[in-house]
Amino acid sequence: MKESVASTVVFILLLFLNTGLLNGQSPPGKPVISKCRSPEKETFTCWWKPGEDGGLPTKYTLTYHKEGETTTHECPDYITSGPNSCYFNKKHTSIWTMYIITINATNEMGSSSSDPRYVDVTYIVEPDPPVNLTLELKQPEDKKTYLWIKWYPPTLVDVRSGWLTLQYEIRLKPEKATEWETHFAGQQTQFKILSLYPGQKYLVQVRCKPDHGFWSEWSPKRSIQIPNGSPLVLGASHHNSLADNPRKILSQRSLQPTVFTSTKPITAQW
Structure with missing residues (x-):
């Protein structure tokens, strides 16, 4: 049965x-x-x-x-x-x-x-892009004009307590260019660009990466019009609290080389 x-x-x-x-x-x-x-x-x-x-x-x-x-x-x-x-x-x-x-x-x-x-x-940390990217042209008295770039860490990331440490990378280009010029900014949230062509409209983005993990997406593009007039001095530098430690800065530059697309010779100033 x-x-x-x-x-x-x-x-x-x-x-x-x-x-x-x-x-x-x-x-x-x-x-x-x-x-x-x-x-x-x-x-x-x-x-x-x-x-x-x-x-x-x-x-x-x-x-x-x-x-x-x-x-x-x-x-x-x-x-x-x-x-x-x-x-x-x-x-x-x-x-x-x-x-x-x-x-x-x-x-x-x-x-x-x-x-x-x-x-x-x-x-598996992949942060959101940095926020509040701002661009400002500055011309100190008796000095050359430069582009001052500032941003804030992603809203969700706790960087003040040291829970997560972020490093940043900036890229910019003239609006009609096909390739980007990149700069490694370390842990700083501001960067000074001294190498721009007068009369050009530039696009700028920033992204970030934790010690362990992956680069974020690039932030939304921001643009700024560079006025015609006296040429801007060649070079690039970022505001870095480690500026008096050349060995550490040299190490950063060797790990993250700056890529230039300009046909002009450009010299970084640290």
Whole structure:
């Protein structure tokens, strides 16, 4: 009797599977974790790309466990960071801790799982771009005109306490130029440009990078018109509290060379 019932169940399951396959339905394809990012080393988000849905409604869940633990948890927030994402707030984020993360896809025909992603929040920091980029032409008495560039760190990043240290890079170009001229600014949030062509409209952007992690996107472009008149002196320098330490500055310059697109010879002044 038991063997007959078991055979009947198997037959029904096979019939259901074959019917689904004939209708073009199948288990879901394998999802892929595309990116995990923390903007400030206090929260983070992981995004995934779904596989084929098999022609059926498919449910996706993110599960994770921390290295050394046996308890598996589900994503705490599928809403905040948008579709196909999981957001971990401060309560669910720990630094110097390895998260093992998997995406699971399930429909009526079966299930599949992504390859696991190993995430340490300390090493996935990609800050937002710097904010409040301002450009100002200055001409001190009896001195050459220069462009003064200032900005602020990303709003979410706590730099005052030293929780996160940021370095900055600036790029600028004449509006119609195709290539950018870049300058490494270290940890400073202001920069002086002494090399510009009169009569040109310049575009300027800034980005930032933590000690461990990745460069942010470039900030929105800001522009400034350089008036015609007496030529600006060639060169570039930034306001740096380390200016009296030439070895440290030389080290910065060797690691982050300045790239120039101008056909004029340009000499950096530190």
